[in-house]
Amino acid sequence: xxxxxxxxxxxxxxxxxxxxxxxxxxxxxxxxxxxxxxxxxxxxxxxxxxxxxxxxxxxxxxxxxxxxxxxxxxxxxxxxxxxxxxxxxxxxxxxxxxxxxxxxxxxxxxxxxxxxxxxxxxxxxxxxxxxxxxxxxxxxxxxxxxxxxxxxxxxxxxxxxxxxxxxxxxxxxxxxxxxxxxxxxxxxxxxxxxxxxxxxxxxxxxxxxxxxxxxxxxxxxxxxxxxxxxxxxxxxxxxxxxxxxxxxxxxxxxxxxxxxxxxxxxxxxxxxxxxxxxxxxxxxxxxxxxxxxxxxxxxxxxxxxxx
Amino acid sequence: xxxxxxxxxxxxxxxxxxxxxxxxxxxxxxxxxxxxxxxxxxxxxxxxxxxxxxxxxxxxxxxxxxxxxxxxxxxxxxxxxxxxxxxxxxxxxxxxxxxxxxxxxxxxxxxxxxxxxxxxxxxxxxxxxxxxxxxxxxxxxxxxxxxxxxxxxxxxxxxxxxxxxxxxxxxxxxxxxxxxxxxxxxxxxxxxxxxxxxxxxxxxxxxxxxxxxxxxxxxxxxxxxxxxxxxxxxxxxxxxxxxxxxxxxxxxxxxxxxxxxxxxxxxxxxxx
Numbered sequence: 001x002x003x004x005x006x007x008x009x010x011x012x013x014x015x016x017x018x019x020x021x022x023x024x025x026x027x028x029x030x031x032x033x034x035x036x037x038x039x040x041x042x043x044x045x046x047x048x049x050x051x052x053x054x055x056x057x058x059x060x061x062x063x064x065x066x067x068x069x070x071x072x073x074x075x076x077x078x079x080x081x082x083x084x085x086x087x088x089x090x091x092x093x094x095x096x097x098x099x100x101x102x103x104x105x106x107x108x109x110x111x112x113x114x115x116x117x118x119x120x121x122x123x124x125x126x127x128x129x130x131x132x133x134x135x136x137x138x139x140x141x142x143x144x145x146x147x148x149x150x151x152x153x154x155x156x157x158x159x160x161x162x163x164x165x166x167x168x169x170x171x172x173x174x175x176x177x178x179x180x181x182x183x184x185x186x187x188x189x190x191x192x193x194x195x196x197x198x199x200x201x202x203x204x205x206x207x208x209x210x211x212x213x214x215x216x217x218x219x220x221x222x223x224x225x226x227x228x229x230x231x232x233x234x235x236x237x238x239x240x241x242x243x244x245x246x247x248x249x250x251x252x253x254x255x256x257x258x259x260x261x262x263x264x265x266x267x268x269x270x271x272x273x274x275x276x277x278x279x280x281x282x283x284x285x286x287x288x289x290x291x292x293x294x295x296x297x298x299x300x301x302x303x304x305x306x307x
Numbered sequence: 308x309x310x311x312x313x314x315x316x317x318x319x320x321x322x323x324x325x326x327x328x329x330x331x332x333x334x335x336x337x338x339x340x341x342x343x344x345x346x347x348x349x350x351x352x353x354x355x356x357x358x359x360x361x362x363x364x365x366x367x368x369x370x371x372x373x374x375x376x377x378x379x380x381x382x383x384x385x386x387x388x389x390x391x392x393x394x395x396x397x398x399x400x401x402x403x404x405x406x407x408x409x410x411x412x413x414x415x416x417x418x419x420x421x422x423x424x425x426x427x428x429x430x431x432x433x434x435x436x437x438x439x440x441x442x443x444x445x446x447x448x449x450x451x452x453x454x455x456x457x458x459x460x461x462x463x464x465x466x467x468x469x470x471x472x473x474x475x476x477x478x479x480x481x482x483x484x485x486x487x488x489x490x491x492x493x494x495x496x497x498x499x500x501x502x503x504x505x506x507x508x509x510x511x512x513x514x515x516x517x518x519x520x521x522x523x524x525x526x527x528x529x530x531x532x533x534x535x536x537x538x539x540x541x542x543x544x545x546x547x548x549x550x551x552x553x554x555x556x557x558x559x560x561x562x563x564x565x566x567x568x569x570x571x572x573x574x575x576x577x578x579x
Contacts, residue, residue, distance in 0.1 A: 015578075054414060055579045077417045088412035092332040101331070105324050105416035150415070 003066070005030050005188045006051070006157050010060035013046050013212075020046045022212040023060070028157065028205075033179065033189040035203030035220075037196075037292070039300045043212035044192040045085070045161060051190065052082045052159050064157065078106055081155035081187075083146045085162045089134045095145055096121060096130040099152050106153040116152060124148040124178065140171025147178060157188045164198060176202060196292030210299050220292070228256070228267035228290040228298060233276070235285045237262030245280060256298040267294055313569040314562065316421035317429070325413060325426020330433070344391065345441040348383045352445060355379050355511060357454060366513065368542055377455040380446045381541050382510035384439055385534035388469035389476050389505050391438040392431030396480035397493055397501075400427045404484065410576055420577065424481060424569050431477030436466040446541075461540040472533045472553060475560035478568055485571035509534045529556040 004027035013021040021043040028034040036044045050057045053073060062069035064076040090098050099117045103110045110116055121127040124144040129137060134145060143163060151158060160179065164172040172195075179202055183189055193199050199206060199220070206223045208216040216223040235242050242264055246257050249266050252275070258265045267290055268276065316322050333340050360375035368378065403409040410423050443462040449455045483496040507514060508530035516522045525531045536549035546553075573579055 049577075052415065054577050074417055082415035084408075084411055084415055086408050086411060088408040088415070090328075090409060090412060091407065092335065101328055102412070102416065104327065105321070105413060105418050107320060107417065149412075153416075 004028060004063075005065055006190065007063040007066075008051060008060065009063075011047065011050055011057050011062070012059035013043075013050060013055065014058050020212050021050070021057075021209075024209070024212070024214055026207050026214075026217075028188040028190055030156065030188050031183055031186045032204040033183050033191055033202050035199040035206045036190065036192045036209060037199050037206055037296075038209035039296065042209040042299075044209055046212075047209065048159055048161055048190065048192060052080050053077055074107075078108070078153070079156045081150035081153070081158040083150040083158070083160050083163060085165065087142055087146065089142065089145060089149070091134055094131050095126055095134055095137070098134065098145060098149055102149045103152045110153050116154070120148040120152060123181075138171070140167050140174055143167060143171070143175055144178065147175070147182075151182065151187070155187070157190065158182060160189060160191045162192055162194065164193065164195060172198070196296060200292050208295065208299070215299070216295075224290050224292065224295055227295050229269045230290075231270070231273050231287050232265055232267050232290045232294050233273065233285045233287050235264035235266075235283070239283055239285065241280055241283045245276070245283060245285075248279065249276070256301060258294075258297045258301060260297070265294065265297070267298065310566050313421040313424075313566055316419070317425045319422055319425070321418045321422035322425035322429065325418060325423055326429045326433070328409075328413075329426065329430040333434070341437060341441070345387075345438045347390075348387045348438070348442045349445050351386070352376075352379060352383050352442070352449075356383070357449075368513075368538065369547070371542060373456065373542055376449070377457060377542065378513075378538070379511060380449070380455050380457060381538035382534050384442055384446070384465050384469070384537045385508065385530055386505050386510045387438045387442050388435050388465075388472050388533050388537075389508075389530045390501070391435040391469075392428075392473035392477040393480045393501055394497075395431040395434045396427055396477040397484055397496060398490070400431075400481060401484045401487070401490055401493065403427075404572075404576065405490070414576070420573050421569050424478075424565065424572055427481060428474050428477040428565065428568075431480070432470045432473030435469045435473035435476070439466045439469040457541040458544045461544060464540060465537055468533060468536055468553065471557050472529045475529045475557040475564065478561050478564035481568035482564060482571060485568060485575045504528070504530055509538075526552060527556045527559050529553060529560055532556045 007027040009025050011021055011024040012019065024047060026034065036047060038044050049055045051062060053069065064079055067076065069076050090101060093101055096117055099120060100113065103113050121130050126141065126145060126148060129141065134142060137145065147160070147163065164175050167175065176198065179189060191202060203220055205218060206220050207214060208223055208227065216227050235245055246264055249268070250257055252272060254266050254268060254272065256267055273287065356376035356379040360379065363375040365372040365374055366378050413423055414420065443465045446455060446457060447459050447462055450457050450459050480496065487493055508528055510530070516525060532549050532553040536546040536553045539546040539549055
């Protein structure tokens, strides 16, 4: 296993008396994607903002390539690429000029910048718009330009804050391909997302944050297993014994009984599923493997929100 | 220590990278960026200096009788030197910060917040230089026409004086940029501070304060010092004590305003 290019230990951030991030540890290696996942307000964006130096942590340490961030900030920031959630493109410049001007904010200067910009315009299929204003770009192409801009200086670590929010399914798939290609090039990518399928497909490792704390960490399927268990049963709205099943499962300790559009969705263990089948012989339900949607719903319920 | 870092960031390449970014945008749109705003003091000069001035007797200035148009010429240079960086750092900087998210993009690079603030201060001051150059050119034309009587060679110095004072005005404006909740609230710094300050600083009419407190207040007002310094040079070829006054009042404004701007902008933009 290669060593982590990014490592954080005991990251903590408070706003007033509220602890937004609580002793969080994480790491990311070259050529991997670390997905940060959690409900709204879990602390994902604050974690990201600490990692790329927007806000200082109240406690804990961040290391880039083994060096403490606070002690080599300028050098570390040279090795970081950031694509923020908001569109921060410079609309006073053309597409190509956005790449040139962004590169001017880094020292040492980007080697062979002309070639680098041409290379990115090709790689991100932006070449036909090189001399146009970003105003003419669709949402998907704006996102492409934001990502291209964030790597113009050839960073080692790339932060993507909800890179596909608001994109149509086709544009999302295109962005996924680009992220996958960047991983293949050896970049360490830290990604936050609300989309479960995105996190599941793109991430080599997931870190699930809930109320600022790490609640699960590891490969996506391990994370799901550790929080939810083996299966999810879905009891349809039309099933007469639906309430009885919910009560029975709850009595057996199932805490995450969720109702989605009248359907019951309950993560269960193999043993519970066997017992349920024996107890309700006449009832009908579906069984499927748990996914990150279930995880998200479970975390939201823990957080006291309805689903 | 962090305060010192905020002040020394003026010499950091990152501040000049922010400045360069704003300068490049300006060069792309220079016609719209220069002509309409620079016309304002020219119109003021024609309306007040020539039009209104026709009804006003000569004014005694440091022992020399000058016509009102000559008096106002220096005042308009000060008015421009104040208004251009002040409004640039209020409105344009606010648009870059809030609407365009330009600062967010900058801060996602090696650029740090004090450099963003300094980049805006330096840019505001240079914008002041550009507009003062235009006003100075107009004054030179009116000198040839005999409307004003100034020592034209000193018009070349005016942009430099404007740059010095412009740094103070831009840093002052950035405080409001950091705290106004919405662009509509800019009316407060514009109408309650900008306009009064640009009018009661010996720009359009001389003020002779009776109280010592008011006199002391005028000495630390860089708009007043800029107006008097410019007038001293243009009328007498000698700024008197106002060159030192200008440098001193600029420092008195610039240092605390820059520190406060950095602090308030950090809270506004980084939420910290």
